[in-house]
Amino acid sequence: MSRKYFGTDGIRGTVGQSPITPDFVMRLAHSVGRVLKQKEARPTVLIGKDTRISGYMLESALESGFNSAGVEVVLLGPLPTPGVAYLTRAQRASLGVVISASHNPFEDNGIKFFSASGTKLSDDWELAVEAMLEQSPVWVESVDLGKSRRLDDAAGRYIEFCKSTFANDLTLKGVKIVVDAANGAAYQIAPKVFHELGAEVVAIGCMPNGLNINKGFGATHPEALVKAVVEQQAHFGIALDGDADRLQLVDNEGRLFNGDELLYLMVDERLSRDENVPGVVGTLMTNMAVEVALKSRGVAFVRAKVGDRYVLEELTAHRWVLGGEGSGHLLALDKHTTGDGLISALQVLQVCVRSGKTVAELLKDVTLFPQTLINVRLVTGQDWKSNARMTEVTKAVEAELGDTGRVLIRASGTEPLVRVMVEARDADQARSCAQRIADTLAA
Numbered sequence: 001m002s003r004k005y006f007g008t009d010g011i012r013g014t015v016g017q018s019p020i021t022p023d024f025v026m027r028l029a030h031s032v033g034r035v036l037k038q039k040e041a042r043p044t045v046l047i048g049k050d051t052r053i054s055g056y057m058l059e060s061a062l063e064s065g066f067n068s069a070g071v072e073v074v075l076l077g078p079l080p081t082p083g084v085a086y087l088t089r090a091q092r093a094s095l096g097v098v099i100s101a102s103h104n105p106f107e108d109n110g111i112k113f114f115s116a117s118g119t120k121l122s123d124d125w126e127l128a129v130e131a132m133l134e135q136s137p138v139w140v141e142s143v144d145l146g147k148s149r150r151l152d153d154a155a156g157r158y159i160e161f162c163k164s165t166f167a168n169d170l171t172l173k174g175v176k177i178v179v180d181a182a183n184g185a186a187y188q189i190a191p192k193v194f195h196e197l198g199a200e201v202v203a204i205g206c207m208p209n210g211l212n213i214n215k216g217f218g219a220t221h222p223e224a225l226v227k228a229v230v231e232q233q234a235h236f237g238i239a240l241d242g243d244a245d246r247l248q249l250v251d252n253e254g255r256l257f258n259g260d261e262l263l264y265l266m267v268d269e270r271l272s273r274d275e276n277v278p279g280v281v282g283t284l285m286t287n288m289a290v291e292v293a294l295k296s297r298g299v300a301f302v303r304a305k306v307g308d309r310y311v312l313e314e315l316t317a318h319r320w321v322l323g324g325e326g327s328g329h330l331l332a333l334d335k336h337t338t339g340d341g342l343i344s345a346l347q348v349l350q351v352c353v354r355s356g357k358t359v360a361e362l363l364k365d366v367t368l369f370p371q372t373l374i375n376v377r378l379v380t381g382q383d384w385k386s387n388a389r390m391t392e393v394t395k396a397v398e399a400e401l402g403d404t405g406r407v408l409i410r411a412s413g414t415e416p417l418v419r420v421m422v423e424a425r426d427a428d429q430a431r432s433c434a435q436r437i438a439d440t441l442a443a
Contacts, residue, residue, distance in 0.1 A: 005133070006126040008307040010112025012101050015054040020109050022061040028111065029065025029097075031132035033146075035125070036071060036094050043094035044072040046087055046151070048079035050100040050185040050243050053210030054109045058099050062111070067146040068139050076154040080185045080244030081112070082340035083158035089118035089337065090157070100185065100243040103220045106213050118337035120309045155189050162193045165335045166346045170353050172199035176234040178250075180205040180225045182218020184242035186342065193342055194238070202232050205239075214241065219248040219328050219341070222256050230254045236349065236359075240341040245308075246328040247341040249348060251359045259328040260287045262348055264366055265359065266322055266332060267299060269351035281314040281323030281331075283307070284408050288423050293366045306410075308339050369405065370427035372434040376441040378416045390440040397422065397433040405430065409437065 005011050005019050011028070013020040019028075036043040047062055049055035059075070066073050074093065076084060081098045088096030096114035104110075115121050177199045181187040187206040195201045204224060205217030217224050219241040229237035229250045237250030249257045263280065270277050279300035282290065291301045302318065304310040308329040315323045315333060324330035330344040352359060378384060390409075398407055405424035412419060418441055422434035 003123070003126055004130055006130065008309060009102070010098075010110050012104070012108060012110030014107055015052075015057075015109050020054075020058070022057055025058050025061040025111065026065040026068075027133060027137065028129070029062040029071075030069045030137050031065075031135075032095070032113070032129055033066045033069025033071040034132050034138065035128050037069065040094055042070070042072065044074060044091075045095040045097055046074045046076055046084060046091060046093045047097045047099065048076040048081070048084035048087075048154070048185075049098070051078055051183060051187065051208035051210060051213050052099075052101070052106050052109055052242075054106075055099045058109060058111070062097060062099070063148050067148065068137070069146070070140040070144045071146040073146060073148040075148060075150045077150070078185050078187070079154055079158060080189065080240075080340070080342070082245050082336060082338050082343070083154070083161075083185075083189070085114045085118040085338045086158055086161050086336065087151070087154060088114050088116065090161075091151070092116070098243065102243045103182075103214055103218070103241040103246060105215065106211050114338070120312060120338065159189055159192055159196065162189075162340075162342045162346065163197060165343050166197055167350055167354070170350060172197040172349065172353065174198075175236065175349070175353070176200045176202070176232065178202045178204060178225060178228045178232055178234045178237040180217050180222075180228070180237065180239040181244065182214050182220075182240055182242050183208040183212045184214065184218065184240065184244060186240050186244035190238070190240060190244065190342060193346075197346075202228065202234060204228050218242065219246045222248050222250065225250050226254045226256060236352075238345045241328070244341045245339045247330060247344045248328050249345065249359065253360070255360060257359055257363070258326045259324050259330055260290045260326045260368065261359075261363055261366065262328070262344065263322065263324040263330055264290050264293060265351055265362055266330065266344070266347050267294065267297075268362060269347060269354070270322075271297060271299075272351070272355065277322065279318055279320045281311050281318070281320060283311060283325050284410065285326055285421065287326065287368045287371065288406055289366055289368045312338070369423045369425055370430045371421060371423045372427075372430040374420045374434050374438040375412070376418045376420060376438050378418060378441075380416075384411075384418050384441055387440060390437060393437050393440050397437060400433065401429075405433075407433070407437070
């Protein structure tokens, strides 16, 4: 069965348009509550949110929906998505709920869920919720209604958890870091984590007003961070996205490093301490240079579909712990159950502090292959998969690239687009090959 509301990361959309409306979100919470009560008499859910102005409205709707189904609610206030995952597990709650549209602009919002163990939920669970949404609500008697309360110092508890993932024998004293929280959920938490580990912190993108999340700051707009690092003569710049599960990092020279490079550093840190790293999971978009570098060090590499939930599925299947995406979603399952921008940053800083080397020095043997990505807009009804000319040209390009590059053609999950990506050691070759394939799809 296909899902009607759930996408790759919960339910997301423009506020005020279906399904991100108060009435639907209340029905959603009621339906989730009924699904929970099939296995537990008195479930408890935690609700956290980012800094969007619509979070107040959606929080109230969720609270009412859960209470109406006889579910206890614990409100966490603004908190990074991985913070909600952690507290759900630490508080032995039945479910964690996050109100966030991650890196999207403030006009959007969404709802995503974590299991009692702090992991993303299965497709089957989401289908069960959607099936419940089709049924009429069943309000519990007044005596059985759920109650709500706030968790004192939710942010402080999460800060201590983040700090616990940094090696006890290391300190960030003498390290100057620019921290950019995208005016999002980590605006108070991120600066404190690095400061309490000893760093001198310069905070930018930490003044949310409900309307400026991800606007000109954060992991999706790293220009502000690059500028600030150079101006402040800082050692590092750390950029998170709106819900703080994504990381971008800048070094002292203002060079930006993406998630593929940072994933390699996390592997390198463990190998340098003679830890066993049997394999790593990337995605279809992970740069080929990282795959080549990992395999040269005896580390297996597997590609998952784009999306951190699919990376997690592959990690679980292989019983590995490290994986991620170029966008900065990084997973270290020996530290946390889900992707966490703050914890990923601490893992990278740890290898730099321990080795005494810069990020550039640690990555001197990993030069990313140039990638060209072309989006081709489809006309209604266009069957691009059966395009014989595209197939013919793609095979010719793959033969030309050999083992020095690769081709990836995939449909967008949100727009009528086909994305053509070609990766090669030579940038001109990547551009030329991608354009040849894209031209066969142009309507």
